[in-house]
Amino acid sequence: MIVVESGEMKIMERDAIRQGVSLSSLMEQxxxxxxxxxxxxxxQKKLKNITVLCGKGNNGxxxxxxxxxxxxxxxxxxxxxxxxxxxxxxxxxxxxxxxxVNILYHTSQREECADVIIGSDMIIxxxxxxxxxxxxxxxxxxxxxxxxMSTAIKIAVDIPSGIICNTGEIxxxxxxxxxxxxxxxxxxxxxLYPSMDYCGEVTVAKVGIPQNIVDMCTYAMKxxxxxxxxxxxxxxxxxxxxxxxxxxxxxxxxxGMSGAAVLSGMAALRSGVGILKSxxxxxxxxxxxxxxxxxxxxxxxxxxxxxISIDDFDKLQMEILNRASAVLIGCGLGQNDDMGDxxxxxxxxxxxxxxxxxxxINAIAANIDVLRQSYAPIILTPHPGxxxxxxxxxxxxxxxxxxxxARNFASEFGVTVVLKGANxxxxxxxxxxxxxxxxxxxxxxxxxxxxxxxxxxxxxxQGMNYDEAAINAxxxxxxLGDKCSEKFxxxxxxxxxxxxxxxxxx
Numbered sequence: 001m002i003v004v005e006s007g008e009m010k011i012m013e014r015d016a017i018r019q020g021v022s023l024s025s026l027m028e029q030x031x032x033x034x035x036x037x038x039x040x041x042x043x044q045k046k047l048k049n050i051t052v053l054c055g056k057g058n059n060g061x062x063x064x065x066x067x068x069x070x071x072x073x074x075x076x077x078x079x080x081x082x083x084x085x086x087x088x089x090x091x092x093x094x095x096x097x098x099x100x101v102n103i104l105y106h107t108s109q110r111e112e113c114a115d116v117i118i119g120s121d122m123i124i125x126x127x128x129x130x131x132x133x134x135x136x137x138x139x140x141x142x143x144x145x146x147x148x149m150s151t152a153i154k155i156a157v158d159i160p161s162g163i164i165c166n167t168g169e170i171x172x173x174x175x176x177x178x179x180x181x182x183x184x185x186x187x188x189x190x191x192l193y194p195s196m197d198y199c200g201e202v203t204v205a206k207v208g209i210p211q212n213i214v215d216m217c218t219y220a221m222k223x224x225x226x227x228x229x230x231x232x233x234x235x236x237x238x239x240x241x242x243x244x245x246x247x248x249x250x251x252x253x254x255x256g257m258s259g260a261a262v263l264s265g266m267a268a269l270r271s272g273v274g275i276l277k278s279x280x281x282x283x284x285x286x287x288x289x290x291x292x293x294x295x296x297x298x299x300x301x302x303x304x305x306x307x308i309s310i311d312d313f314d315k316l317q318m319e320i321l322n323r324a325s326a327v328l329i330g331c332g333l334g335q336n337d338d339m340g341d342x343x344x345x346x347x348x349x350x351x352x353x354x355x356x357x358x359x360x361i362n363a364i365a366a367n368i369d370v371l372r373q374s375y376a377p378i379i380l381t382p383h384p385g386x387x388x389x390x391x392x393x394x395x396x397x398x399x400x401x402x403x404x405x406a407r408n409f410a411s412e413f414g415v416t417v418v419l420k421g422a423n424x425x426x427x428x429x430x431x432x433x434x435x436x437x438x439x440x441x442x443x444x445x446x447x448x449x450x451x452x453x454x455x456x457x458x459x460x461x462q463g464m465n466y467d468e469a470a471i472n473a474x475x476x477x478x479x480l481g482d483k484c485s486e487k488f489x490x491x492x493x494x495x496x497x498x499x500x501x502x503x504x505x506x
Contacts, residue, residue, distance in 0.1 A: 031065025255306020330360020
């Protein structure tokens, strides 16, 4: 699926009109799509009292259409949020509302509106649409707050009122939807933090914009599932052997962080890499070797605090130049004064693609220009805190601007950025951005990122391009999480459970 900003959505509507599609038919189909979902819920849950909150624009017009359809099966009240309909289409559909629909005006009938909301089984939000850019007016704010306090099922039309479409920002109060029905394409707010938490289950309805217009539009992002459909993982050749399946050099682990080397290494092995060479401090070799029986090991000299010593850089460089197909740097690597120099040296001299994760990212945060000096593709997999260090900002700022932060950094430094979190963002150096919709909150545990890094580096070592490796790894990593959540629940699943699910998912 594509993710389209509000301005491009308006261009698509304009182009549809030029091809003979009427705005009135678009509104009719939009209202019908929401009414269809509402009708299913009404039937399933035996609901009786439905309230539709309507604004003055075309989003309110959608609400009037919805009210007309639903009045055929239950009690419907329309609440005019603050002002009478202003657009021609909204006025037209307001006048088509059947007499049996109860119409209330919040500005003059506050108590009646409050009583109706309290008694509602379902509340449909059609106050503001994708053109909303500020904070809700006082009347809309009051309606939204009352609705959020209700136990009624809540459906948002296109977007929950109070959210800025293109950024997902929420500057005041917003409607808390259980379901959102959007039209033609996803919008950024549906996939970005923090707005995604207020959209509930999002469905995309086709409302009559010709497919050729959709195919030609300028999108902000695409979802990973569309990429996966067009770029499936290729089966192994019958003549494949460990050499043709790639060699991954994993520079991971430190004293106290052996688990990171194990989880990332096992993910790489399970996902098909021919040879895993694990470069680890000598002190944790017995621990890691006991878990990764199929790996080859490069035990290295270490510092007093149990981290890989920069004195063994030559050994690592020789492995990269002569044997590795790809390199993974950072899972549980640890931090000290020399680590920045070691990681920088590995990056700038590597001739093989690199996945830079966790402490590998932290090691270069004070000297990110080394990324420009790389001869090989680099994929960075930061969580929001690590992204904040890379961009000299704070986590909150990153989370408010996930799309632009990842895209700008990837373009500026010529790297692929995988900004982890709910709906992980994959920003490619060519400016294309993908958003991942697989995965769940049960993956929010230490170790999940190590598995992602191992998958990604394994795919690189097996010959995938950087975009294929990043997008496939993120997508299937999320599927692993979903599989484990179904089996164990989000609360009780562990990252190691995801390793056991790899054979089934892949």
